[in-house]
Amino acid sequence: MVDIKTTKENDTCRIVVVGEVDASSSIQLDNAIKAAFETEKKIMVDLSGLEYISSAGLGVFVSHLEDIRSGIDLVLFGLSESVLQVFELLGLPQLIQITTTEEEALAKLG
């Protein structure tokens, strides 16, 4: 269903999400994001392999928006057009940093 890998390069945490995140598999995304937010300040999430996300997956990001406001940097990148449209339905691109490419994501994290 979903495959999630977390790595760290220099001071940036990278989470790669591949597959489908729905009400059944969102717990895996939640665990990965929660763990990263506990120890990291700069987090980039590679969603180029994300084929599907439902509200359960979106809720994982939304539930951490308060942490983003308190100084943790999070950037999502590589979303397909279909997945991006789902984020747009809820106005999430206004609340979460989203870039097209990895280079843009790294630049945002500084």
Added chain:
Amino acid sequence: MIKKLTISCKKDNLPKIREFVGGVLSESHMGEVEAHKIVLAVDEVCANLIIHANKCDPSHHLEMAIKVDTKKIVFTIKDKGLAFDFTKYKEPSMDEIVSTRRKGGLGLMLVRRIMDKIEFTTEKNYNICTLIKKL
């Protein structure tokens, strides 16, 4: 055209539901992004019915029918779990969801933004959710 699916109330069945809906939509020659959204809306309703109305009880079932004509697609999803009172539903604001760090509440927001009509009714022993998307 009417297509039907009966499936037990397990969260693991959500991919099968999406595959079924996606298959029906692919026959209607709809664009990929639009079809993706409709699959999402049906998935959200089914996830709610499986998790909240039927408590993930695999002995319970959802009965889905999809009727496609030239002007609209009508999804009918029947179950025998706890009825959902849509009249009491109040959409939370995004600020409310963010400040309380809740993960729920986004599903029906998505469904309302995607579908043209949502109805929850009760008939005999069944709860019936009807979703209509104009083409």
